[in-house]
Amino acid sequence: MREIRFDRFGGPDVLTLHSDAPTPEPGPEELLVRVAYVGLNPLDYKIRDGSSGRAKDLQLPAGTGREMAGTVLSAGSDLDDAELGSRGLTPGTRVFGMRAPADHRGVAAEVIAIAADELAPIPDEIDDADLPRWAGLALVGLTAIATIEDTARIRSGQTVLVHGGSGGVGQLLIPMALEAGAAQVWATGRATNAERIRDLGATPIAYDTEDWQAEIHRRTDGRGVDVVLDTHYHSTFVPSLDHVVGSGLVVTLPTLADLSPAQERGVEAKVPRLRPGRDRLDRLVQGIRAGRYPLEVSQVLPLAEIAEAHRLLEDGHTRGKLVLDAQA
Ligand SMILES: NC(=O)c1ccc[n+]([C@@H]2O[C@H](COP(=O)([O-])OP(=O)(O)OC[C@H]3O[C@@H](n4cnc5c(N)ncnc54)[C@H](OP(=O)(O)O)[C@@H]3O)[C@@H](O)[C@H]2O)c1
Numbered sequence: 167m168r169e170i171r172f173d174r175f176g177g178p179d180v181l182t183l184h185s186d187a188p189t190p191e192p193g194p195e196e197l198l199v200r201v202a203y204v205g206l207n208p209l210d211y212k213i214r215d216g217s218s219g220r221a222k223d224l225q226l227p228a229g230t231g232r233e234m235a236g237t238v239l240s241a242g243s244d245l246d247d248a249e250l251g252s253r254g255l256t257p258g259t260r261v262f263g264m265r266a267p268a269d270h271r272g273v274a275a276e277v278i279a280i281a282a283d284e285l286a287p288i289p290d291e292i293d294d295a296d297l298p299r300w301a302g303l304a305l306v307g308l309t310a311i312a313t314i315e316d317t318a319r320i321r322s323g324q325t326v327l328v329h330g331g332s333g334g335v336g337q338l339l340i341p342m343a344l345e346a347g348a349a350q351v352w353a354t355g356r357a358t359n360a361e362r363i364r365d366l367g368a369t370p371i372a373y374d375t376e377d378w379q380a381e382i383h384r385r386t387d388g389r390g391v392d393v394v395l396d397t398h399y400h401s402t403f404v405p406s407l408d409h410v411v412g413s414g415l416v417v418t419l420p421t422l423a424d425l426s427p428a429q430e431r432g433v434e435a436k437v438p439r440l441r442p443g444r445d446r447l448d449r450l451v452q453g454i455r456a457g458r459y460p461l462e463v464s465q466v467l468p469l470a471e472i473a474e475a476h477r478l479l480e481d482g483h484t485r486g487k488l489v490l491d492a493q494a
Pocket of ligand 1: 207329330331332333355356357437439440483484485
């Protein structure tokens with residue numbers, strides 16, 4: 167079967183398509199899954215270039231990719247038919263999910279073995295044409311839930327500023343912040359993404375054509391917002407410290423973010439930690455089914471074009487999700 171691997175840390179070209187990889191054996195509590203699509207995330211290139219904390223104990227050669235959608239082929243020895251049936255994961259079922267953070271294996275392959283606990287069934291009424299969106303849902307969805315509920319704990323009536331409102335995580339942070347009761351959500355993005363941000367329910371601030379700091383100052387009468395949800399970090403984190411109310415909070419997403427400028431200023435700042443698991447995957451299913459999380463897939467590329475996909479990802483302007491077709 168075909169699988170993407172890399173044998174050294176480096177640029178996108180270290181990613182190599184192997185056509186003769188052995189089909190994996192599922193562990194006792196794992197499923198064998200034929201992968202339809204793979205969702206890409208900035209974490210993928212940070213592991214590939216060695217800059218992520220997760221790269222430290224990675225054994226090379228390694229696979230790549232964390233989240234996917236596909237079809238269950240078979241199950242490991244501890245998962246009998248009754249168990250699979252009760253979880254809705256019998257062979258032939260379409261599933262989506264992501265590798266647990268501590269599981270270093272990739273998912274960019276035609277067939278993978280993956281823990282049954284990390285997967286949830288895709289509802290029958292979903293058309294196969296919509297599978298790319300399900301492939302890109304688990305990691306950003308679990309991140310957005312952790313950000314809104316565990317870390318920011320958005321409460322009714324709060325004002326929120328999202329940086330990067332049309333990115334993968336941003337497209338879920340906006341509707342989830344509104345669902346949690348936020349009174350007003352502003353979101354930065356390029357002018358070309360303003361309409362998308364508005365469709366998601368936020369007021370766009372185009373950082374490439376206007377001064378976002380002056381805008382948020384003006385729109386909050388100089389008070390600032392209760393919570394900043396910062397998916398970008400690089401040029402947004404430090405300036406954001408000037409635009410939160412006294413008791414406010416800045417949540418920034420990159421796990422290696424330096425929070426010391428906030429500590430020095432006495433502003434609370436945190437990085438979310440996603441919690442994997444079936445209960446939250448099922449909540450994402452309900453949200454998609456109800457039309458509350460209209461996560462967009464901007465591009466689907468064949469598996470063999472993974473290096474190009476990583477180059478696009480590294481540009482830092484992905485709209486919604488970039489997805490690979492694992493069978494093309
Ligand atoms: N802590 C965790 O567990 C966790 C989990 C998932 C992701 N993350 C991290 O979260 C970050 C975002 O992930 P993602 O998947 O959403 O990335 P993404 O899909 O690549 O989105 C990047 C976003 O950043 C925006 N952006 C770029 N420059 C900007 C600027 N100067 N000001 C405001 N926005 C700007 C882009 O919008 P425009 O195109 O409009 O510029 C785009 O919406 C990554 O660093 C990722 O590693 C952390």
